[in-house]
Amino acid sequence: MPAERDNLNKIRSLLKFHPRGLTISDISQRLKMNRNSVAKYLEILEISGCVEMRQMGAAKVFYISQRIPLAAILGFTKEGIVVINQEGRINQVNERFCQMFDLRQEEILSAPITVLPQNLLSVLTSQRLMEGLGEKAEQTRILKMEEYDWIQYYKVRILNTIFDTGEHGQTVIIEDITLEKEMEERLRLNEARYRGIVEDQLEMICRYTPDGKITFANDAFCRNLNITPEEVVNHSILSYHPAESISRLKAGMEACTPHSPVWDLEMEVTLPGDKRCWQHWIYRGIFDEQDMVLEYQGVGRDITDRKRAEIELLIKSFAIESSIIPIGLATLDGMVTYVNPAFLQMWGYKHLSDVLGLPLEHFAHGNVDSLRKIFEIKQAVSREGGFSGELTGTRKSGEKFNLLLNVSVVKDTEGSPLCLIGYFNDISLLVRMNREVQMKETAISHSYEGVAIICPDGRISYSNPAFTRIFQRIPEHDLYGKQIDLVYSSYPQLEGKRDEISDSLARKGSWISIVSDITEDGKTSIIQIHLSRTNDLGGNQLCTIFSALDITEQRMIEESLSMMYHHLEEAIEHVGDPTFILDNHRRVVAWNNAMASLTGYSRDEVIGTAGYRDACKRFEPGIPLLADLVDLSVRDLIRNYPSVSRFGSGLFTEAFLPSLQSGKGAVIWAKASPILNTTGQTIGVIQTMKDMTNWKRVTEHGVTREIS
Structure with a gap:
């Protein structure tokens, strides 16, 4: 095994000095190794991700993979991560894992997994899990941990892992899902x-x-x-x-x-x-x-009261005439015998004589759907003695409208049917208003932003689920009818600004601020708050809209990116080659001293700006700005920049620039690669340029001597 590890290291070291790659034959000749052994070692390195292969004609060319080490990203993930080798010892562990289980990194690193909490250890060593890992590369389990009076739930993912040395192990990723479990409850x-x-x-x-x-x-x-x-x-x-x-x-x-x-x-x-x-x-x-x-x-x-009301309406027929409710009477076979003025107005007629003696089907006014609905109503009345429901009517002019219809059979005192009576109510406006209210309420209730409506007397008349989710300290879940003071008193930062809030709402009609809090599980919560006062048409206070947005994750991402860019900036300062880093908005976040010396632009001139383009104009068009080309497709890259080569996700080119070195010229090598986060998303670009003039001269001199 040590000999195999030495051979793997030799191949990796050789490939580092040949970034353009070598074939199996090249490596075999240079290291004086058997060709089949080289192929086997290259396969191990390719599986472990240390090298990559590209087919060039009939030959396979191998080169070092461009990747970020696992240790460099362990600190930028919210999940706990521990890497275990095949001997059952902890190879790597991040700080988040130690925080989850109250462990010290220096005590458990290189220690056997038996130092882990018993609940977690039982999951990792369960026979069912071990058998499952043989069948597939990943297994997931839910871990419940109880301590004192609280319960924590974790999602444990175990992945088969191959290390750089070719050894096998497992990577354990643990995510705290306690909040999800609480939501299920x-x-x-x-x-x-x-x-x-x-x-x-x-x-x-x-x-x-x-x-x-x-x-x-x-x-x-x-x-x-x-x-x-x-x-x-x-x-x-x-x-x-x-x-x-x-x-x-x-x-x-x-x-x-x-x-x-x-x-x-x-x-x-x-x-x-x-x-x-x-x-x-x-x-x-x-x-x-x-x-x-x-x-x-x-x-x-x-509906006893309604039935009694119908009888009273029958007895007091004169009330029908003056009723604002459209009412119509018809024979049992559906011929109109009477309608009140409200009915005529609803359907677009002027005189009672215009409708007397007409069948009910006439009020469909040629609309097939309305005609079908009238037939259904007549059948329902014949079968069940009445009809009640909402439908769409068609006026004489052809205009459609929504109405609520109640049709009943009028009976005499002995229960014998006399006629049909229909009550109509134009609910078009109500339907439109209900739809608008429903759409708005649905949008607010499903909004990620917390919203509460406060009456002028300080009572909360509405709050969506996101509001109580964001303000976790509020003891009440149902805030309807509660005073807004309940929210203020739950957060000291708001309690101390009551006067400021009242004054700002009175003067400007709004108040904006950001408050922070420590949740019960010790996490920081950052909330952006906006209060806005609304008045009616008469200028009287109608309500106050209380909006809140949890920006904790956004702030954490911003801080993480800032920290990562800071570390990258410190790292490239120790690189002798001119190097700079851009974020996703193509703003410069790192610019080392070598880059400043090469371009003449200082760090203070370009950091936070897109000034790298002006600084690098002296190299174009011989060396295009590779940092601006990493997103191009292969087709566009070949068509527009034939001198640029793609290796993996990065770009490479070299060119002779006669304007450098006081007019003597220089051979410049340039490389740009995207910077990825733990989820594989691009968060920036790094570009390096290197003066290869002396190396070229030495190489050409050596070749000339061999020819001589």
């Missing part, structure tokens, strides 16, 4: 609250199977029939219906389809104590993925 609580809401509904709710067996009934249903929930479950829904409505209920069940799952039913029932009342039920079919009905759900309400 909140969802479970919300579901329980939803069940509580259903139980507290005033409407009667029940569910039953296709054969009529009741599977659920809420308290309102049980109270209405004066029975207990235990008594109603597993009884037939038909036993609680009057005989005259059973056939209509069965007909609705038979007609229920996935495309038309809802029907309604009005019926007169006799309650315990011989109390008679009318109920309106809306039934819905619940289907599975194969469109097979699983259950029916019914929601009913008492």
Whole structure:
């Protein structure tokens, strides 16, 4: 094994001095090694990521990979990472891992994995996990750790790893998912609250199977029939219906389809104590993925008062004439006998004579959909004795509008049907307003930004889920009706600025600030806050909008990038070759002394600007700015810059520039490569230039001597 490691190091060292790469034969000749052995060692180095291969004709050319060492990026990830070799010892570990489990890096580095917490160790050494790693390169497990009165959840990913030496091991990546688990628990609580809401509904709710067996009934249903929930479950829904409505209920069940799952039913029932009342039920079919009905759900309400009102309207016919509600009367076969002025105005007619004696189908005004809906209403009235619902109507002018329609059969005192009466209500404006309100409320409730609406008296009338998620210190989750003081008192930075906030809202109508906080788990939370006061048309205060945005991750990313650029800047200062680094906005973040000497532009002149282009103009067009070309496709690169070569993700070129070295000229070698973060995203570009004049002269002199 030591001999194999020495041979691997020899090949890597040789390739470092030949950045353009060598073939297997070249390496075999230079190192005096067997060609098959060289091929085997190159395969090990390629698998471990140390070298890369490019096919050039029939030959395979190998060169050193351009990559960032694992140790250089361990500190820039929020996950804990530990690398274990095949001997079961800890090879590398980052600071985040040590923070998670309260360990010291110097104590566990190179130590056996038995020093790790027992819960984590049991996961890493479980037989099931070890067997699974043999089948695939990655395994994931969830780890639960309990200590004192708190519980932490971690997602543990174990990846098979090959080191530079060819040895095998595992890389363990641990992510804290405690917050996700807490969210799952909140969802479970919300579901329980939803069940509580259903139980507290005033409407009667029940569910039953296709054969009529009741599977659920809420308290309102049980109270209405004066029975207990235990008594109603597993009884037939038909036993609680009057005989005259059973056939209509069965007909609705038979007609229920996935495309038309809802029907309604009005019926007169006799309650315990011989109390008679009318109920309106809306039934819905619940289907599975194969469109097979699983259950029916019914929601009913008492409409006795409405029925009484209909009788009163029949007796007091003069009130219909003056009613602002459009009302129409028709014969049982659907011929118009009377409409009030509000009806004429709604449908676009001037005189009662324009509509008397016309069939109801006339009000479709040639619209096929409206005509079909009128036929459906007539059938529903004939079958069930009435109709109630929303639909789209068509006026005489052809204009469409939304209306709410109630059609009933008017009966005499003996229960004999007399005629049909319809009540119309133009709800077009209401529908539009509801849609707009629903869209706005949906957008706010799903917004990542926390939003709360504060009334002039300081009460919170609305807050979206993101608001309580951002302000975790607030003891209440449901803020409706609470005072905004509850938010201020939970955060000292806001508590101390109450006067400033009030003064700014009074003078400017807004207040903006950023507050920071330490969460219960010790993490820093940074919140951007914006308060804006809104007035009505009369200039009176309407409400105050409280907006909040959690910018913690953004700040951490900015700080991480700043720290990384700082380290890169320090690193390139020790590089003798002219080197500079750009960020994603093509601004200079590092410019070493060698670069300043070569271009004549000091570090202070170009840092934070795009001045590198002016500084490097003296090299163009012989050496193009490779840092601006790393994103070009291979086709565009070959077409526009034939002198530039791509190696992996980087670019390389060299050229003779006669203007350098006091007019003597110089051979300049340039290379640019993207800088990637831990997720593989490009966060910058580094370009290096090197004067190769002396090396070229030595090489050419050596060649001349050999020819001589």
